Amino acid sequence: MSELKTLPDSSYVVLAILSEGKVHGYDLEKLVFNRGFRFWTQLGRSSIYNSLKMLEKNGLVKTELMEGEGPTKKVFSITKSGLLRLKKEGYQHLANPAHWRSEIDLGIYALPLLNESEREKAISETLTHLQERLEYIHERLKWCRDRNLELPALTFERTAIMLVAEIQWLKKVDKKIGRKSSSFTYQDWQKYEYREPPKSDLA
Numbered sequence: 001m002s003e004l005k006t007l008p009d010s011s012y013v014v015l016a017i018l019s020e021g022k023v024h025g026y027d028l029e030k031l032v033f034n035r036g037f038r039f040w041t042q043l044g045r046s047s048i049y050n051s052l053k054m055l056e057k058n059g060l061v062k063t064e065l066m067e068g069e070g071p072t073k074k075v076f077s078i079t080k081s082g083l084l085r086l087k088k089e090g091y092q093h094l095a096n097p098a099h100w101r102s103e104i105d106l107g108i109y110a111l112p113l114l115n116e117s118e119r120e121k122a123i124s125e126t127l128t129h130l131q132e133r134l135e136y137i138h139e140r141l142k143w144c145r146d147r148n149l150e151l152p153a154l155t156f157e158r159t160a161i162m163l164v165a166e167i168q169w170l171k172k173v174d175k176k177i178g179r180k181s182s183s184f185t186y187q188d189w190q191k192y193e194y195r196e197p198p199k200s201d202l203a
Contacts, residue, residue, distance in 0.1 A: 007089055009041040011051040015060060015086050018078040052076055060085055123174045127167060134163040
């Protein structure tokens with residue numbers, strides 16, 4: 001059996017949750033939902049079970065039937081190979097993360113197509129959306145800190161810092177384009193000369 005080159009994000013998340021202990025499929029769905037993993041990656045019900053099948057096929061996850069009150073349950077757990085694989089890929093995510101891409105970066109390319117009022121409206125809507133997301137992250141961060149959940153708090157803290165920076169940057173963009181008397185042109189982009197990015201950004 002050929003080893004998978006890289007785990008999809010959805011499978012990585014499933015494997016990470018299973019590293020905490022045995023989990024029934026339904027409980028796994030609840031954990032994915034409650035921890036907000038659907039915000040990070042495409043991880044619905046079908047992709048969860050597809051990931052479990054793929055992980056089991058590759059010997060990273062195993063199943064067993066557990067009896068108790070009610071019907072017999074199929075429970076999933078991580079294997080020794082799965083733990084080693086999770087450790088390896090977790091290291092890669094920390095040491096060599098892929099380039100962080102944003103839809104806002106793509107939206108910038110549309111600036112020459114938008115008139116002044118459209119640009120202002122689009123940026124205003126994005127700022128509102130980012131501010132609402134920041135308030136939500138701050139609430140989650142406080143919830144974790146109040147319960148001494150250090151690792152989840154750190155992830156929310158990183159997200160909050162990034163959102164604050166993105167809001168500040170968008171306000172700067174709004175100020176700059178507000179002073180433009182004429183529309184942007186694609187000539188701006190034609191002046192740019194390509195330079196090879198760091199290897200980690202090519203992922």
